[in-house]
Amino acid sequence: MKLFELRMSKPKVVKPESVRLVVVESGASRFESRVPPDDGDETIVVAQNEGELPASLVTRVASRISAIEGSRRTIGRAIVLVEGRHDAQASGARWLMARALLSHLLLGGGSELVLDADGATADLRHQLLSLVESLLEEFEQSSVPVRLQFRRDPPVSRPSGVYPIPSANPGADRSTGSARS
Numbered sequence: 001m002k003l004f005e006l007r008m009s010k011p012k013v014v015k016p017e018s019v020r021l022v023v024v025e026s027g028a029s030r031f032e033s034r035v036p037p038d039d040g041d042e043t044i045v046v047a048q049n050e051g052e053l054p055a056s057l058v059t060r061v062a063s064r065i066s067a068i069e070g071s072r073r074t075i076g077r078a079i080v081l082v083e084g085r086h087d088a089q090a091s092g093a094r095w096l097m098a099r100a101l102l103s104h105l106l107l108g109g110g111s112e113l114v115l116d117a118d119g120a121t122a123d124l125r126h127q128l129l130s131l132v133e134s135l136l137e138e139f140e141q142s143s144v145p146v147r148l149q150f151r152r153d154p155p156v157s158r159p160s161g162v163y164p165i166p167s168a169n170p171g172a173d174r175s176t177g178s179a180r181s
Helices: 003-008 054-070 088-108 122-138
Strands: 018-024 042-047 074-081 112-116 146-149
Touching: 018 054, 018 088, 042 054, 054 074, 054 088, 074 088, 088 112, 088 122, 112 122, 122 146
Parallel strands: 018 042, 018 074, 074 112, 112 146
Antiparallel strands: none
């Protein structure tokens, strides 16, 4: 290669390393039982300390996102393990974290944002559904899916198909929907 060609050639673009960021709210389900094994990506965990204010957790998550960006890496997948609090402080903190994580995922080509609320109450479920709805409204053209999980057990892998909905009334006749005598 001639010196002129060397000067004119562009440096190779190295794809930044992807990490998986897991945020664990204090009191959330155990990390080991809710987070699937990684796909070879480094996993970074930011866990809320017992008694730590939700705002402090938001600050630490934002700091971690900045550190990841500063090291020229990206977050490939973000998982937030949600605990049972649904007061104004906790919900506001979740909204800020989810928004910051989704913004980073969109810019860095991330794969998904998962909010995992194992054993959530009806009020918390409603609040989280509202959170996801507001994120989807704000990021209308989002290419990054936002997934909300409530189940205790990992999902069972089933082949594609149509499955019956379990009846709420075990004595109901499936063909007519009326109760048997």
